[in-house]
Amino acid sequence: MNGIINVIKPPLITSFRVVELIKRKFRLRHIGHLGVLDPIATGLLQIAVGSATKMFDYFTSLDRAYRVELLLGIATDTQDSAGKPVKISEEVSLKGLEEVINSFKGEIIQIPPMYSTLHYQGKRLYELAREGIEVPRQPRKVLIKSIDILETRDGKYPRVILDVVCQRGAYIRTLCNDIGEKLGVGGHMASLIRTRIGSIDLTKAYPLTEILEKGSSITDYFMPWILLDELKKVELIVKKQRDNFIKGKPVQLFRALSSKKEFVSVWYGGVCIGVGKVSQDVLSPIASERVNVD
Known part of the structure; x- marks a missing residue:
């Protein structure tokens, strides 16, 4: 069994716990997530089963879209609502908000938060943070492709609803913290x-509770490979190529398609039958749709 499950993660549960619950429910061996979500966060979490775990680099290279609520006037040690306040402002103004937010578009520098899964000398940063230990973190460049203000809500501590599109490595918590710092509050x-991840949004995902309570076979929740419309298409010409692909055997193509290894969607007779990785004129299968070989 090889495939991708698009899960709607509920709040207050780690991404690793989601993987463990699905693994136990369906008695799976090879399974992992394709990009962590913070425990308090909800939304799209992609889970890879079997050989689909080989597509980690592809899925983590895709743009990620978020709907975020920024609360101004209170900074916390975790940079989210789960943490303890470390700064409280008595007067909070939204003056200059749009200008400040626009300054975070494009390539920016972030310092990863202490409460993160990054490693430092063999331990995860969040483990050190829980012990009250803070260590130096290397600033790094991240790309914020767009950040748009959808709504502002007045109050003693105003709230700002944002839509953010970014690439892997950007911390939305840190973005919120840094916006607050730049505003001085x-x-x-x-x-x-x-x-959203790439072209996959929440309409193509299943709530975790549905999978755990109603699911009888994990394959019922596998994403159709045709949805990966960003992938280059490889059309197989003869039935023997199709049969070898479905059996998991390398497929000899009739011409070289790529000088480097590249993920592709695989088609036969106008139908998407799976995904693979092509190098020169050899196609290596990763996962296929359930197609009979006759």
Whole structure:
């Protein structure tokens, strides 16, 4: 069994716990997530089963879209609503908000938060943070492709609803913290929903509760490979090529397609039958749709 499951993760559960629950429910061996979501966050979490785990690099290279709620006036040690306040402003103004937010578009520098899964000398940063230990973190470049203000909500501590599109490696919590710092009032991420990865959005995902309570076979929740419309298409010409692909055997193509290894969607007779990786004129299968070989 090889495939991708698009899960709607509920809040207050780790991505690793989601993987463990699905693994136990369906008695799976090879399974993993394709990009972590913070425990307080909800939304799209992609889970790879079997050989589909080989597509980690592809899925993590795709743009990610988020709906985020920024609360201004209170900064926390975790940079989200789960943390303890470390700064509270008595007066909070939204003056200059749009200008400040626009300054975070494009390539920016972030310092990863202490409460993260990054490693430092063999331990995860969040483990050190829970012990009250703070260590130096290397600033790094991240790309914020777009950030749009959808709504502002007045109050003693105003809230700002944002849509953010970014690439892998960007911390939305840190983005919220840094916006608050630049405004001079502090801020933190009050809530977060991942709404899209590449072209896959929440309409193509299943709630975790449905999978765990109603699911009888994990294959019922596998994403059709045709949805990966960003992939280059490889059309197989003869039936023997199709049969070898479905059996998991390397397929000899009639011409070289790529000088480097590249993920592709695989088609036969106008139908998408799976995904693979092509190098020169050899196609290596990764996963196929359930197609009979006769």
